[in-house]
Amino acid sequence: MKLIKALNNNVAFVQNDDKKEQVVMGKGVAFNVKPGNSIDASLVEKRFILDSEGIKKDFDSLLKRISISDIELASNIIKKGEERLGYHCNDIILLTLSDHLSMMLQRAEQGLYFTNPLEWDIKLIYPEEYKFAKNVVADLNEKTGHKIPNQEAAFIALHFINSNFEHSEMQETIMCTKIIQNILNITKLYYGKEFSEENFDVKRFITHIRFFVKRQIQGDRLNMDYSLAETILEKCQKDFKCSKKIAQFLKQTYDWDISQGEMLFLTLHLNRMNMN
Incomplete structure (x- = not known):
């Protein structure tokens, strides 16, 4: 696995042994590694395959408007969600959830929130996903000092539900x-x-x-x-x-x-x- 570009010490673009591009994350995974050199695979905690030109372009576009910290935040939430829900999320969730979290935190700073007309439905039909997402909101409130309402849990839950449906939008x-x-x-x-x-x-x-x-x-x-x-x-x-x-x-x-x-x-x- 060779480094293409380090986004910071913990996030990097790499090319795997099958010549596919990936985003890998892990503490110190890209620290002191130069482009073209191999990275220590044992440091990789999460990986997302960019398996099409469209997804690569979407990720490049995402990097221009959100911070790397938002991508790391999404990756950590995805990892916890997979462990607690027993999911194997598709890789596109990194883009969609990162984008959503970035906009949500920007709105929180301005005190702006959206209601979700499907909140009650999601709570009833997907109780485990909703419960996990509520815990995510609670953790974010504690870490950021914002007052993000529980309505946001329904949006976060939807990202996980969608990622667990193969080939669905x-x-x-x-x-x-x-x-x-x-x-x-x-x-x-x-x-x-x-x-x-x-x-x-x-x-x-x-x-x-x-x-x-x-x-x-x-x-x-x-x-x-x-x-x-x-x-x-x-x-x-x-x-x-x-x-x-x-x-x-x-x-x-x-x-x-x-x-x-x-x-x-x-x-x-x-x-x-x-x-x-």
Whole structure:
């Protein structure tokens, strides 16, 4: 791994053994290393591959408007997030989160904040990501002395959620969150009651529809033992009608054709949730 350019002692552009350019980070990783010389790989704590000309240009553009400290801050948050959430974030998150944190801290100095219309949805549908992001905001407030509101946690959580969806854009992640919320609303209206987000079966249902929506977006198929279909339909008629309403909404709104397997799994989760 050879040094191309040291951005500071802890951040550097390098070329790896496969001739791909990377941004590497680690304490002292570029200290006293000259361009063209090898760096000590044992000092690398985090690396991000710049695997296209577009990403390289985006990173160069980013360096012109934000500080290296913001990039280091984002890298540290990404590292903690991967450890606590069990994620393997895609490399583009370094650019998007660095840019967001830089603008957020600039706004904080001016006392300007934005509300996030998806805050409640993210808190409900992605509780672990939201909880982690709230801790990030609390840490930033302690370190900077700013009063960054919890609304920012929803924005930070979105970056992690998006990075965990392969080949997806932020708009697709936002669309996915809205679809999930619409499914929850249909369910509440159909059964005529609210469901506690702390209930185990409710949490399982939300997790199921998160992956259900992800499968629809990516065009994946769900395999199921259809010999169980008759039994499920006989015992869960009311719940199957709810799953049909959800399928009709998705067909009318997104032109999605929901398979029988998906309908049956959805019915089972609805039944468990409604029994409590």
